[in-house]
Amino acid sequence: MKKIASKRKPIKKKFQNSIRKIRIIKKKAKQKRLQAQRRNISKSRVKNELPKKEISHLRSQPKLALTEKESIEVSKFTAVEILPQPTLEYNLPLRYHDNRITALARDPWWIHVYWDISETKISEIISKIPLYERENLTWVLRVYDVSGVSDFNGKNAHSYFDIEIDFRAFNWYINVNNPQRAWCVEIGVRTAGGKFFAMARSNIAMTPYFGISHLIDEEWALGDEEYYKVLGVYDLGKSSLERRKKLEEILKGQISSGAFSGGISSLFSLREKKKEKKFFLEVATELILYGRTEPTATVSVCGKKINLRDDGTFSLRYALSEGDFRFDVVSTSQDKEHTIKIVPAVKRYTIK
Amino acid sequence: MEKGYLALILHAHLPFVRHPEYDEFLEERWLFEALTETYIPLLNTFEGLIRDKVDFSLTINISPSLCNMMSDELLKERYLRYLNKMIELCEREVERTRFQDQFHKLALMYYYKFSKTKEKFTRQYNYDLIREFKDYQDKGNLEIITCAATHGFLPLLAVNKEAIRAQIRAGINSYRKFFGTTPKGMWLPECGYSEDMDRVLKEEGIRYFILETHGILFSRPRPKFGVYSSYYTKNRVAVFGRDHESSKSVWSSIEGYPGDYNYREYYRDIGFDLEYDYIKPYISPTGVRIFTGIKYYKITGPTPYKEPYLPEVARSKAAEHAGNFMFSREKQIEHLYSILGRNPIVIAPYDSELFGHWWLEGIDWLNFLIRKIRYDQKTIKLLTPSGYLKLYPKNQVISPSPSSWGWKGYYEVWLEGSNDWIYPHLHRAVEAMISAVRRFSSNDSVKSRILNQMARELLLAQSSDWAFMMKTGAFSEYAKKRTVMHLERFYLLKSLLERNFYNLEILEDIERKDNIFPEINYSIYQV
Numbered sequence: 001m002k003k004i005a006s007k008r009k010p011i012k013k014k015f016q017n018s019i020r021k022i023r024i025i026k027k028k029a030k031q032k033r034l035q036a037q038r039r040n041i042s043k044s045r046v047k048n049e050l051p052k053k054e055i056s057h058l059r060s061q062p063k064l065a066l067t068e069k070e071s072i073e074v075s076k077f078t079a080v081e082i083l084p085q086p087t088l089e090y091n092l093p094l095r096y097h098d099n100r101i102t103a104l105a106r107d108p109w110w111i112h113v114y115w116d117i118s119e120t121k122i123s124e125i126i127s128k129i130p131l132y133e134r135e136n137l138t139w140v141l142r143v144y145d146v147s148g149v150s151d152f153n154g155k156n157a158h159s160y161f162d163i164e165i166d167f168r169a170f171n172w173y174i175n176v177n178n179p180q181r182a183w184c185v186e187i188g189v190r191t192a193g194g195k196f197f198a199m200a201r202s203n204i205a206m207t208p209y210f211g212i213s214h215l216i217d218e219e220w221a222l223g224d225e226e227y228y229k230v231l232g233v234y235d236l237g238k239s240s241l242e243r244r245k246k247l248e249e250i251l252k253g254q255i256s257s258g259a260f261s262g263g264i265s266s267l268f269s270l271r272e273k274k275k276e277k278k279f280f281l282e283v284a285t286e287l288i289l290y291g292r293t294e295p296t297a298t299v300s301v302c303g304k305k306i307n308l309r310d311d312g313t314f315s316l317r318y319a320l321s322e323g324d325f326r327f328d329v330v331s332t333s334q335d336k337e338h339t340i341k342i343v344p345a346v347k348r349y350t351i352k
Numbered sequence: 353m354e355k356g357y358l359a360l361i362l363h364a365h366l367p368f369v370r371h372p373e374y375d376e377f378l379e380e381r382w383l384f385e386a387l388t389e390t391y392i393p394l395l396n397t398f399e400g401l402i403r404d405k406v407d408f409s410l411t412i413n414i415s416p417s418l419c420n421m422m423s424d425e426l427l428k429e430r431y432l433r434y435l436n437k438m439i440e441l442c443e444r445e446v447e448r449t450r451f452q453d454q455f456h457k458l459a460l461m462y463y464y465k466f467s468k469t470k471e472k473f474t475r476q477y478n479y480d481l482i483r484e485f486k487d488y489q490d491k492g493n494l495e496i497i498t499c500a501a502t503h504g505f506l507p508l509l510a511v512n513k514e515a516i517r518a519q520i521r522a523g524i525n526s527y528r529k530f531f532g533t534t535p536k537g538m539w540l541p542e543c544g545y546s547e548d549m550d551r552v553l554k555e556e557g558i559r560y561f562i563l564e565t566h567g568i569l570f571s572r573p574r575p576k577f578g579v580y581s582s583y584y585t586k587n588r589v590a591v592f593g594r595d596h597e598s599s600k601s602v603w604s605s606i607e608g609y610p611g612d613y614n615y616r617e618y619y620r621d622i623g624f625d626l627e628y629d630y631i632k633p634y635i636s637p638t639g640v641r642i643f644t645g646i647k648y649y650k651i652t653g654p655t656p657y658k659e660p661y662l663p664e665v666a667r668s669k670a671a672e673h674a675g676n677f678m679f680s681r682e683k684q685i686e687h688l689y690s691i692l693g694r695n696p697i698v699i700a701p702y703d704s705e706l707f708g709h710w711w712l713e714g715i716d717w718l719n720f721l722i723r724k725i726r727y728d729q730k731t732i733k734l735l736t737p738s739g740y741l742k743l744y745p746k747n748q749v750i751s752p753s754p755s756s757w758g759w760k761g762y763y764e765v766w767l768e769g770s771n772d773w774i775y776p777h778l779h780r781a782v783e784a785m786i787s788a789v790r791r792f793s794s795n796d797s798v799k800s801r802i803l804n805q806m807a808r809e810l811l812l813a814q815s816s817d818w819a820f821m822m823k824t825g826a827f828s829e830y831a832k833k834r835t836v837m838h839l840e841r842f843y844l845l846k847s848l849l850e851r852n853f854y855n856l857e858i859l860e861d862i863e864r865k866d867n868i869f870p871e872i873n874y875s876i877y878q879v
Binding site: 091092093096098102104105106107108112114116171203206208209210211212213214215216217219220221222226227229230231232251254255278280284286302304316317318319320321325 | 444447448449450451452455507508511546547566569570571572573574575576577578580596597627630656687688691692748749753754755760761762763764767772773775776777779780836839840843
């Protein structure tokens with residue numbers, strides 16, 4: 001990632017110049033704000049769009065706070081424990097200059113957009129703006145709610161809102177905060193007078209559904225009481241509004257705690273593993289027993305035959321716990337005429 | 353007469369990792385470990401059940417990329433080499449632990465395990481695991497389903513309908529090649545669903561798929577039976593939802609079984625514990641300590657202090673947990689049966705690597721569970737989703753909610769600060785593929801080969817595993833490298849077509865390296 005980020009830089013700079021050329025950013029103060037924003041972006045582009053509370057949550061989260069399911073999934077890949085790895089040279093197109101913005105839903109409340117607008121396109125659009133309005137232009141994303149609109153033409157959306165952005169971020173997370181709606185996003189510049197000039201329009205992204213539907217299919221209806229039993233939730237309260245609210249809370253809690261996705265609340269694995277790494281010392285001992293004899297001889301240690309190397313040497317390695325150990329080493333010649341026995345012994349103990 | 357059903361669904365998947373350009377490649381061990389600890393033990397379990405005439409019914413997805421690795425000659429050869437090396441290490445361990453009784457028994461256990469695995473793999477299975485799985489399907493005990501070709505996370509590829517169509521179609525074609533029939537069901541990678549995906553599934557002949565709990569619960573209109581029945585989507589594909597309760601007891605390490613203190617501790621491994629010079633030949637070629645799979649301790653408790661593992665105790669725990677799981681399902685099904693007016697089905701899907709690899713005793717647990725369900729009760733029966741559809745062909749029609757089984761339930765795991773940079777590249781590459789097919793498709797064999805290889809590279813770049821690794825931080829550099837490398841190879845091949853310069857050397861080199869889906873046909877990208 002590092003490499004990619006640094007590769008992006010020259011483009012950012014180049015862009016900065018071209019943007020300066022067309023004098024979009026003039027006010028010093030504004031520039032400063034943007035720079036501050038940019039610093040944020042280079043750290044993590046996501047954080048920019050999150051409310052403060054969520055940001056601090058993100059920061060406090062250790063890198064390897066994995067969900068239960070993730071730990072297991074990661075465990076498939078843990079022949080190596082996470083090692084520092086060399087950064088690699090990548091060689092992908094850095095830019096596509098295809099004047100495009102693409103929208104992707106992330107969850108019922110957030111969508112993600114990325115864009116790539118060529119310098120030519122920017123100049124072309126800017127040239128359409130009356131000269132006297134070209135100062136103090138702001139880059140914005142205009143987010144349209146186009147639910148149920150089959151032929152969106154820029155004017156027939158239910159509603160829209162604007163987000164001021166740093167053009168050079170090249171992507172953004174947008175809190176639309178509205179499940180089961182269709183969204184279309186335009187990127188463009190807005191004049192100080194509030195006129196919007198679009199550079200590109202996205203595809204339509206649908207935010208996923210959230211909550212139990214109020215739509216009931218008559219043929220497949222089940223009374224509310226029964227239904228809550230199927231869901232395994234009880235004590236929801238008396239009024240139907242109360243119940244609905246409570247149920248929504250429960251469901252939201254289950255999903256974000258991940259109870260739905262594999263018991264995420266209990267992140268024992270990798271995270272707890274990290275916690276274990278307090279200061280510690282472990283000591284173990286092993287004994288190496290080695291020797292040599294006629295290559296054709298038969299050798300045993302404590303009654304168990306051992307293998308000799310071609311030259312008649314042998315070495316054995318034993319883990320030793322506390323206690324007394326004797327090693328009855330016996331070598332017998334091939335013709336069984338000679339037998340030699342040597343018994344080294346050790347005492348393994350820890351000085352208290 | 354039974355009152356309901358339990359559908360155990362295993363999802364077996366690994367990303368395609370095969371590096372002929374290196375003599376030894378660490379990440380290939382993912383496959384070797386999963387083979388030794390999960391896939392072969394599963395086959396052993398099935399073998400035992402058949403031997404003891406225990407009727408059973410399970411559903412398993414063996415992902416197309418895993419099938420391709422299981423059937424690859426180079427990887428088979430390397431797996432054998434891996435087993436030999438592990439057996440050698442076990443021999444040394446048996447010797448080394450001779451004066452430590454508890455560890456000695458465990459060293460023998462591992463020695464036996466690896467030797468037995470080798471014998472099975474080479475003699476009994478004759479290096480062909482897929483045929484073994486297929487046999488159980490032919491016997492009627494196993495329903496093998498398929499997955500998107502390279503486990504691409506479909507909702508985030510869905511800006512190009514062709515991208516998800518190609519993933520699905522290539523997955524089905526691969527299945528046909530390995531199992532000789534059309535798959536009934538599809539495991540959507542990470543249960544990732546987005547609106548209208550059912551249309552593509554329908555068009556490609558898929559009859560059912562599985563979603564996360566709220567994929568069903570949040571569907572429109574309200575699903576009458578919660579997640580305890582089948583439904584149809586608007587395009588008449590059947591859909592099932594995961595049961596939260598049965599999932600939690602297995603997945604969660606605190607509330608669930610795998611965290612029991614008698615079970616084997618995953619993180620204490622001799623690769624990290626033993627003296628460096630001794631263990632060095634068996635760890636990473638660069639000398640970095642890694643997990644070897646030989647682990648001598650039990651979880652013991654929430655402390656760094658660990659006690660030696662006692663297999664017999666752990667095994668009886670697994671039996672106890674299987675009994676507990678069965679009992680809970682009986683109660684659950686009795687409760688649902690009394691409300692629903694039809695026999696409920698409890699959908700319990702798990703990553704197969706959970707069993708054996710992560711939770712060593714999980715294989716025993718599964719074995720005990722299947723046997724107990726057969727003999728110790730009458731309330732529930734094991735059933736596959738397609739078996740349930742035969743019993744209940746008439747179902748409510750719903751629009752499932754876009755969702756996934758990842759953290760937070762939607763798409764965030766695969767779309768966040770660490771991995772969002774891949775999508776501008778992936779989406780445009782699909783368009784480049786479609787236009788290349790349009791421009792260059794011909795009867796010329798070299799051109800076709802180039803287009804086919806481009807399709808392979810594109811599919812490989814789309815594996816959700818890469819985005820997942822970037823997010824978790826484990827192997828993120830490798831994941832980035834794989835994403836970029838496949839796209840680079842893709843564009844290199846495309847440039848050959850554009851420049852009318854058919855360099856066979858380049859083509860053959862790439863074909864040799866990324867030899868997944870030999871049967872692929874670029875027409876999957878024909879619009």
